[in-house]
Amino acid sequence: MNSRLLFQSAKQVSKEIIRGKAHFTFQPSNGLPAGLENVGTTKMNLMQSVNEAMKIAMETDDSAVLFGEDVAFGGVFRCSLDLQNKFGKDRVFNTPLCEQGIAGFGIGLAAAGATAIAEIQFGDYIFPAYDQLVNEAAKFRYRSGNQFNCGKLTVRTTWGAVGHGALYHSQSPEANFTHTPGLKIVVPRGPIQAKGLLLACIRDPNPCIFFEPKILYRLAAEDVPNGDYVLPIGKAETIKSGKDVTLVAWGTQVHVALEAAQLAKEKLNVDVEVIDLQTIQPWDEDHIVESVQKTGRLIVTHEAPISSGFGAEIASTIQKRCFLNLEAPIDRVCGFDTPFPHVHEPFYMPTVSRVFDSIKKTVNY
Amino acid sequence: MNRLIQISRRNFGLARKCLAVEGDAFRLDEYSGKYLGHRKVNFTEKLEIIDANKTAAIPIYRVTNAVGDVIDQSQDPKFDKDQALKMYKTMTKLNILDKILYDSQRQGRISFYMTSFGEEANHVGSASALEPQDLIYGQYREAGVLLWRGFSLSQFMNQCYGNSEDISKGRQMPIHFGSNELNFVTISSPLTTQLPQAVGSAYAFKRQPNNNRIAVVYFGDGAASEGDAHAAFNFAATLTCPIIFFCRNNGYAISTPTSEQYGGDGIAGKGPAYGLHTIRVDGNDLLAVYNATKEARKLALQNKPVLIEVMTYRLGHHSTSDDSTAYRSAEEVESWGDKDHPITRFKKYISENGWWNEEDEKTWQNEVKKDVLREFGAAEKRKLAHYHELFDDVYDVLPERLRRQRDELDKHIEEYKEHYPVDRILEKKL
Numbered sequence: 001m002n003s004r005l006l007f008q009s010a011k012q013v014s015k016e017i018i019r020g021k022a023h024f025t026f027q028p029s030n031g032l033p034a035g036l037e038n039v040g041t042t043k044m045n046l047m048q049s050v051n052e053a054m055k056i057a058m059e060t061d062d063s064a065v066l067f068g069e070d071v072a073f074g075g076v077f078r079c080s081l082d083l084q085n086k087f088g089k090d091r092v093f094n095t096p097l098c099e100q101g102i103a104g105f106g107i108g109l110a111a112a113g114a115t116a117i118a119e120i121q122f123g124d125y126i127f128p129a130y131d132q133l134v135n136e137a138a139k140f141r142y143r144s145g146n147q148f149n150c151g152k153l154t155v156r157t158t159w160g161a162v163g164h165g166a167l168y169h170s171q172s173p174e175a176n177f178t179h180t181p182g183l184k185i186v187v188p189r190g191p192i193q194a195k196g197l198l199l200a201c202i203r204d205p206n207p208c209i210f211f212e213p214k215i216l217y218r219l220a221a222e223d224v225p226n227g228d229y230v231l232p233i234g235k236a237e238t239i240k241s242g243k244d245v246t247l248v249a250w251g252t253q254v255h256v257a258l259e260a261a262q263l264a265k266e267k268l269n270v271d272v273e274v275i276d277l278q279t280i281q282p283w284d285e286d287h288i289v290e291s292v293q294k295t296g297r298l299i300v301t302h303e304a305p306i307s308s309g310f311g312a313e314i315a316s317t318i319q320k321r322c323f324l325n326l327e328a329p330i331d332r333v334c335g336f337d338t339p340f341p342h343v344h345e346p347f348y349m350p351t352v353s354r355v356f357d358s359i360k361k362t363v364n365y
Numbered sequence: 366m367n368r369l370i371q372i373s374r375r376n377f378g379l380a381r382k383c384l385a386v387e388g389d390a391f392r393l394d395e396y397s398g399k400y401l402g403h404r405k406v407n408f409t410e411k412l413e414i415i416d417a418n419k420t421a422a423i424p425i426y427r428v429t430n431a432v433g434d435v436i437d438q439s440q441d442p443k444f445d446k447d448q449a450l451k452m453y454k455t456m457t458k459l460n461i462l463d464k465i466l467y468d469s470q471r472q473g474r475i476s477f478y479m480t481s482f483g484e485e486a487n488h489v490g491s492a493s494a495l496e497p498q499d500l501i502y503g504q505y506r507e508a509g510v511l512l513w514r515g516f517s518l519s520q521f522m523n524q525c526y527g528n529s530e531d532i533s534k535g536r537q538m539p540i541h542f543g544s545n546e547l548n549f550v551t552i553s554s555p556l557t558t559q560l561p562q563a564v565g566s567a568y569a570f571k572r573q574p575n576n577n578r579i580a581v582v583y584f585g586d587g588a589a590s591e592g593d594a595h596a597a598f599n600f601a602a603t604l605t606c607p608i609i610f611f612c613r614n615n616g617y618a619i620s621t622p623t624s625e626q627y628g629g630d631g632i633a634g635k636g637p638a639y640g641l642h643t644i645r646v647d648g649n650d651l652l653a654v655y656n657a658t659k660e661a662r663k664l665a666l667q668n669k670p671v672l673i674e675v676m677t678y679r680l681g682h683h684s685t686s687d688d689s690t691a692y693r694s695a696e697e698v699e700s701w702g703d704k705d706h707p708i709t710r711f712k713k714y715i716s717e718n719g720w721w722n723e724e725d726e727k728t729w730q731n732e733v734k735k736d737v738l739r740e741f742g743a744a745e746k747r748k749l750a751h752y753h754e755l756f757d758d759v760y761d762v763l764p765e766r767l768r769r770q771r772d773e774l775d776k777h778i779e780e781y782k783e784h785y786p787v788d789r790i791l792e793k794k795l
Contacts, residue, residue: 063569090572096603101561101596108565108580111550112500114572116565128592135555136562144543144551145534146758181759181767205761234764282764 022163022215023349024255028222029192030239033231041223046216049191049224050079050156053198054117056228058087061115063152064202066092068102068119076121077158077217103129103155107137110152110207117202120157123211124168129155130176137207138182151205156198159187159211160252161303161349166342172251172304172335177209178281178313184208184233185280187251190216191224193278196231204233213252236284238291242271245297245359248288248314250277253301253350260355267356270363280310288314289321296327297362301350306334328365333358402640423633425676426657427647431705433713435652442655446720451513452493452651453715454729456485456708459509461733462518463681465741466525466539470685474745475525477539481506483649483680486707487613489513490654491673495581495662500566501549502559502582505540506613510583514547518736522744529750529791534758557588560597560610564670567606571668579607579665587618589632601670602640609661610641610672613648615679620692633674641672648675649707652714678705749786751793752778 032041044052058064066080066087072094074081084092095102099120106118120126126133133155141149161170174185184206188194194212201208239254240261249257254276261272273291277283292298298318300311311332319330333350341348389408397406428440435441444452463480470478481488488509495501501510508521520532524542527535533543533551543551553559563582570578588594589612601608612632616623629635636643642664646657654675661671678701682689689698715721756763756771763771778785 063572065568065572093604096596096599098596098599100592101564101600104558104561104593104596105565105568105600108502108562108567109569110565111562112566112569112580114569131555132558132561132593136553136558139553141761142758143533143536143541143553144545145532145536147532147543147545148550149761151761184760282760282766285766 022219023161023346023351024252024259026190026216026220027255027258028220029190032223032225033192033196033229036225036229039229040226042226043221044191044195044224045218045221046188046191046194046212047077047079047218049195050198050212050217051081051083052224053195053202054080054083055086057115057117057199057202058083058091060228061202063113064091064115064117065109066117066119067095067105069097069121070094071119075119077214079156079212079217080119099125099127099129100132103132103137106153106155107132107140107150107207110150111140111148113152115152115202116150116154118153118155120155122169123157123159123173124171126155126157126173133177133183133207133209134180138180140182140207142182149205150207153207154198154201154204154210155208156210156212158214160213160215161340161345162215163345164342165340166345167339170340170345172211172302174209174211174250174280175304175308175310178310182207183281185211186233186278187211187213187280188278189213189251189254189276190220191222193231193276195224196229197233197278199228200230200233203230208233211251215252231278234279234282234284236278236287237276238273238287239276240272240274242273242295244271244273244295245299245362246273246275246288246291246295247355247359248275248277248298248300248311249302250280251303253303256350256352256355257301259352260359263352263356264359268360268363270359272359277314283310283314285317285321288318292318292322293325296325297365298322298326298330299333299355299358299362300330301333301355301358303335303350305337306332307337309334328362331358331362417629420630420634422630423643423645423674425645425647426653427650428652428656429650429710429714431710433710435714440652440656442652442659446718448493449715449718450720452489453708453711453721455489455509455513456651456711457729458733459485459488459512460708461730462508462512462521462737465734465737466521467681467685469741470539475539477685478525479506479540479684480681481508483678483701483707484613484615485509486651486711487611487648487654487675487677490651491581491611491658491675494655494658495579496577498548498578499662500563500570500578500580502563502566502580503542503549503552504556504559504584504588504613505552505554506585507583508540508542511542511544511547511549514544514549516542516544516547516549518740519744520544522740523747526744526747527749528744528747530744530747534754535750536758557584557591557593557597560584560588560593561600563610564597564601564604564606564608567601567608567665567670568604571605571607576607577666579609579662581609581611583611583613585618586612586614586616586623586626586632587621589635590618590626598635598639598641598672605668606670607665607668608670609658609665610670611658612672612674613677614674615648615677617679617683617689617693619683619687620689622693631674631676633672636672636674639672641670643672643674645674645676648677649705649710651707651711677707680706749790751791753793 492513567580
């Protein structure tokens with residue numbers, strides 16, 4: 001695929017950020033995950049924490065290999081920096097430029113007992129691998145009656161808007177995969193979660209797709225706990241408590257949500273509860289239910305197009321389970337049903353003001 | 366920049382000639398070492414576009430002729446009696462199994478079936494040349510390979526019925542066999558997906574110390590057109606994996622003849638272009654398939670991936686959903702059956718060695734028929750597993766959301782029992 005184009009733009013991402021063009025402000029985590037308060041921390045951006053997670057995965061598991069397009073020299077986003085030097089050419093290596101091959105190869109490695117960490121350079125280019133992931137990886141265990149599985153496979157890929165990526169370097173294709181039972185889908189919101197959740201995916205006995213918000217690679221820096229730790233897959237996290245509205249997001253959009261929540265507090269005196277879903281499949285239904293039972297209102301927001309987006313699944317489930325708690329219709333603030341635009345990206349995005357407006361309308365319903 | 370200008374100014378006589386020679390040598394060295402996998406390459410001043418239709422076809426390696434005579438004694442693998450009889454018995458057992466299961470589908474007793482008629486030798490010839498630890502990825506028409514490895518008649522039948530004894534838990538249509546114990550990865554319907562997977566497994570084996578294990582992947586002439594085939598050949602060659610790609614070129618992909626499937630020298634013709642060691646083999650000659658696979662395994666263990674294309678003919682329909690008389694003549698099928706049947710060819714080998722006669726044949730045929738029918742009847746009577754098993758193995762453990770869906774189904778079935786085939790399933794496991 002034509003992903004090499006973006007090698008250049010990957011660098012431009014950081015320039016743009018320096019120019020302050022990002023559509024959100026990264027908000028570091030408040031405090032450290034439970035049990036990690038005393039392990040010490042190191043300031044890292046998301047690229048470094050992903051790199052650190054893979055380093056730990058490979059140190060603790062001799063069978064682990066990392067492969068994909070351009071990973072040998074460190075990767076176009078520098079996530080595999082120095083790993084080939086540390087672990088050798090047989091464990092960190094380039095593959096031919098072929099996403100279906102990368103996915104199929106990874107499934108086979110995992111089926112033979114090796115831990116496979118596959119990199120697909122852009123989420124937008126994951127579709128040649130779609131058949132291997134949807135028809136093969138997701139069904140490997142089921143169709144064999146649990147005689148075989150490829151649970152040691154983790155596919156890492158970049159995800160989300162960057163300000164100038166247009167149709168083919170901006171997409172958020174998580175919902176294309178959540179309609180396939182058998183896969184686990186995870187999106188971190190920052191370096192702390194990226195490290196713990198990526199390690200969890202790599203060690204999880206099911207095939208995982210780990211979407212890395214590429215705009216956060218350099219922009220997001222925070223104090224990341226040292227050493228080896230995992231964060232639980234399948235658990236959402238309430239990152240800001242509130243009593244009036246529940247606002248659910250994942251990945252980059254969590255930061256947009258937090259900003260909108262702050263604005264709502266300042267301008268409307270509304271207490272928004274912000275939840276980072278983290279795992280999109282299998283998702284933490286009960287966590288959202290508990291929150292909505294308290295607030296009586298729900299907004300889901302994601303960058304991907306609204307129709308058939310994962311917000312629809314959440315809205316439908318919550319209206320069924322919380323029907324009598326709801327004080328207002330569930331709202332979704334999402335991308336429009338267009339291909340991802342180029343120069344009009346600022347008008348397409350579920351911006352802070354659109355989320356704010358949704359909060360306003362929801363509380364005033 | 367200055368230096369470049371200086372060089373460009375030396376545009377006279379000898380210096381220029383020296384530079385040209387040096388420059389050519391440098392470029393040839395670069396092209397050979399970095400672009401062309403150390404293949405020696407030269408410049409040519411002759412404008413010639415290679416005519417793909419005039420390149421010689423890769424020859425078909427064989428040991429016996431169409432009636433089963435060994436042509437060059439040095440190529441006779443010299444099977445001993447037990448080995449040869451096991452081979453013959455596996456081929457004929459597969460043949461009888463196919464006949465009975467094909468008919469049972471026609472009678473509506475199982476839902477679907479695919480026969481291996483005409484391809485028995487390439488299954489058994491290859492399987493017998495491998496080691497039990499070699500991991501096999503099949504396409505779907507490789508039942509003979511499983512039979513050789515010891516998949517029992519009862520396991521075949523239980524899978525075809527998807528009953529509670531099926532080791533794959535009734536999850537797939539008939540013939541999607543698999544056995545972890547026998548190192549045979551469960552078949553999946555999508556074509557060619559198994560190829561890059563097999564390369565991945567091969568890579569995992571390569572990383573094991575003192576590796577004595579390869580991956581072997583079977584596929585057809587049609588499957589070779591999928592992008593996954595290209596991906597797999599390319600990955601195997603660049604990542605130097607211990608693998609055998611085993612293509613059964615049987616002339617048809619459902620109805621599409623090979624003449625409409627590819628434009629080059631078959632599947633083997635692609636091998637060298639990818640950097641794969643390659644051989645084309647007479648697929649109806651068990652001895653040739655055996656020799657080729659044995660040799661290929663040696664190369665694979667040196668991390669030299671090998672492509673084997675066996676030339677054969679699909680004597681049966683594609684599947685029970687297909688009637689091949691719609692696209693090929695009965696005459697064509699008959700000619701192949703009469704003129705080149707793999708079982709007949711190998712029968713000559715064992716008969717001439719004095720290991721088999723018509724009396725043995727009759728006894729054996731009766732014995733197998735009896736066994737197949739007995740196991741068939743037993744499998745048909747077995748109940749299906751409880752429907753709760755439809756929720757298992759999606760993940761290693763049942764997610765909460767899926768457990769809720771299962772609970773909903775329980776409640777629903779409790780109320781609407783009469784609309785569901787509850788009498789065909791076993792009680793819920795405690």
